[in-house]
Amino acid sequence: MSALAWLQPAVRLRPLLRHRLTKPIAFFLSLLPFCWLLYAATNDLLGANPAEALVRATGDWTLRFLCLVLAVTPLRVISHTPALASFRRMLGLFVYFYVVLHLLSYSWFDMGFDVTDIGRDIAKRPFILVGFSAFVLLTALALTSFNRAIKALGAKRWQLLHRLVYVVAGLALLHFFWMRAGKNDFAEVGVYALILGPLMGWRLITFIRKTRR
Amino acid sequence: MLIKTNRDGYCQPLPSEITSQRVYEERRTLVKLMASGVAGAALTAWASRAAHAQAPTLTPRPGKQPALPSVKSSLAGAITMEKLTPYKDASSYNNFYEFGTDKADPARNAHTLKTSPWTVEIEGLVKKPAKYTVEDLLKLSAQQERIYRLRCVEGWSMVIPWVGYSLSELIKKVEPLGSAKYVEFVTLADPKTMPGVGSRVLDWPYVEGLRLDEAMHPLTLLSFGMYGELLPNQSGAPVRLVVPWKYGFKSGKSLVKIRFTDKQPATAWNKAAANEYGFYSNVNPDVDHPRWSQATERRIGEDGLFAKKRKTLMFNGYEAQVGQLYAGMDLKKFF
Numbered sequence: 353m354s355a356l357a358w359l360q361p362a363v364r365l366r367p368l369l370r371h372r373l374t375k376p377i378a379f380f381l382s383l384l385p386f387c388w389l390l391y392a393a394t395n396d397l398l399g400a401n402p403a404e405a406l407v408r409a410t411g412d413w414t415l416r417f418l419c420l421v422l423a424v425t426p427l428r429v430i431s432h433t434p435a436l437a438s439f440r441r442m443l444g445l446f447v448y449f450y451v452v453l454h455l456l457s458y459s460w461f462d463m464g465f466d467v468t469d470i471g472r473d474i475a476k477r478p479f480i481l482v483g484f485s486a487f488v489l490l491t492a493l494a495l496t497s498f499n500r501a502i503k504a505l506g507a508k509r510w511q512l513l514h515r516l517v518y519v520v521a522g523l524a525l526l527h528f529f530w531m532r533a534g535k536n537d538f539a540e541v542g543v544y545a546l547i548l549g550p551l552m553g554w555r556l557i558t559f560i561r562k563t564r565r
Numbered sequence: 566m567l568i569k570t571n572r573d574g575y576c577q578p579l580p581s582e583i584t585s586q587r588v589y590e591e592r593r594t595l596v597k598l599m600a601s602g603v604a605g606a607a608l609t610a611w612a613s614r615a616a617h618a619q620a621p622t623l624t625p626r627p628g629k630q631p632a633l634p635s636v637k638s639s640l641a642g643a644i645t646m647e648k649l650t651p652y653k654d655a656s657s658y659n660n661f662y663e664f665g666t667d668k669a670d671p672a673r674n675a676h677t678l679k680t681s682p683w684t685v686e687i688e689g690l691v692k693k694p695a696k697y698t699v700e701d702l703l704k705l706s707a708q709q710e711r712i713y714r715l716r717c718v719e720g721w722s723m724v725i726p727w728v729g730y731s732l733s734e735l736i737k738k739v740e741p742l743g744s745a746k747y748v749e750f751v752t753l754a755d756p757k758t759m760p761g762v763g764s765r766v767l768d769w770p771y772v773e774g775l776r777l778d779e780a781m782h783p784l785t786l787l788s789f790g791m792y793g794e795l796l797p798n799q800s801g802a803p804v805r806l807v808v809p810w811k812y813g814f815k816s817g818k819s820l821v822k823i824r825f826t827d828k829q830p831a832t833a834w835n836k837a838a839a840n841e842y843g844f845y846s847n848v849n850p851d852v853d854h855p856r857w858s859q860a861t862e863r864r865i866g867e868d869g870l871f872a873k874k875r876k877t878l879m880f881n882g883y884e885a886q887v888g889q890l891y892a893g894m895d896l897k898k899f900f
Contacts, residue, residue: 400653400654400658400668400865402870403870406870461871464873473858477857530856533856534838534856536766537666537764537766
């Protein structure tokens with residue numbers, strides 16, 4: 353436990369996680385980026401190219417929530433804080449909320465809701481195809497996120513299905529990497545890779561340990 | 566009825582648009598006076614008023630930089646009647662990677678650029694290689710205002726009133742040798758004042774290039790100002806190139822060297838991603854960037870959030886003027 357001394361303050365906050373206001377507060381905080389973007393868009397605060405700013409910001413927030421939701425289980429296990437689990441579904445649905453906004457911004461501002469143009473764009477550009485695939489997978493996860501869906505699928509199958517989020521993380525990172533590749537500018541992509549990499553690595557290690565036993 | 570001819574690749578000016586010799590010479594005197602420093606501040610103000618009187622369409626000045634008086638260009642295709650992009654947008658949404666890759670970075674960081682003293686070296690296959698100070702260049706030919714469309718390879722566009730003169734004026738002065746086929750433009754790469762030069766995004770210095778006939782085309786502008794004023798640093802002060810029928814990155818900023826060569830220059834973006842950025846990089850709605858369509862564009866500061874993007878024009882709408890430069894060329898191959 354001494355190696356995890358840095359987690360001590362977090363551990364002391366454990367009772368707070370169970371407070372009845374904690375979830376509503378987390379919900380409200382997760383909505384803040386959306387509120388800011390809405391406010392900025394209507395008050396001309398998004399710079400010279402507001403459409404581009406919105407498409408990018410919603411993409412950024414999708415990635416950030418993806419990092420958050422994937423951090424829940426490693427943090428829960430490492431810090432022995434089961435209460436964290438109760439935040440996972442909400443954070444996952446916020447990933448979906450922001451990816452829907454991302455797709456909506458792209459379809460609306462970039463493509464003018466022209467379905468044939470969007471179809472052609474998905475077929476033509478690998479990085480759009482990768483992003484769209486991630487969206488389709490996330491849709492499947494969002495649609496099966498309710499208790500009744502878990503019951504209907506059975507916990508085992510449900511868990512298997514929801515491991516697709518790892519694929520989503522890979523696709524999302526590839527989508528972002530590809531988008532930035534033209535500018536050879538991988539600094540931000542690197543930051544997300546440095547966050548997602550260890551989160552996935554931890555899962556791999558626990559998986560290997562389990563199967564060896 | 567308006568009859569336009571494209572006989573020589575661009576529309577011929579109407580006789581009424583041709584400046585009379587008397588007016589032309591008056592202007593020369595004026596420019597010489599100002600350039601020689603005889604004219605004080607008062608005279609400069611008067612001169613700029615006089616310039617306005619000669620060309621009433623001159624753009625209102627934003628008042629951020631010293632004025633750069635000019636007369637409206639009479640060159641065919643040099644003045645688009647489209648709505649100007651607000652100065653605020655044109656000076657805050659820039660690609661100038663030496664100051665950072667975010668489009669807001671140049672306006673934030675470029676204040677460190679030292680634009681005086683500044684020299685531009687002309688070298689390579691020319692009879693008269695020379696080192697020009699920017700003051701020499703400013704008075705080398707009469708300053709004209711030209712309102713060009715600017716199409717970025719990223720899919721957005723602006724309409725900018727530039728001030729400068731045809732690069733051909735300078736090229737004629739240095740007399741290229743018969744063996745010169747290309748012109749290479751080298752821009753400043755000063756790690757002390759340009760934070761982005763430390764990054765590995767591109768090979769520094771940023772180098773661009775044109776075929777000699779492209780460089781000699783009258784629409785190819787050597788620019789010193791925009792919106793009636795000297796260029797702000799983030800737009801490529803003190804002197805830059807503007808090639809309106811090519812994607813924006815072909816127009817090098819803050820030029821320090823112009824080299825005449827017999828080989829196609831290795832240009833910065835072409836070196837970074839040859840399959841994405843060709844040497845020519847003419848605006849072409851039919852040749853997509855590998856990662857996005859080039860068929861449409863968003864006009865910055867004009868097209869609302871929900872407006873459908875506008876169609877991109879062949880050669881950015883300058884086909885009548887420059888199309889003949891590429892006659893017989895496969896533009897899908899030479900993109």
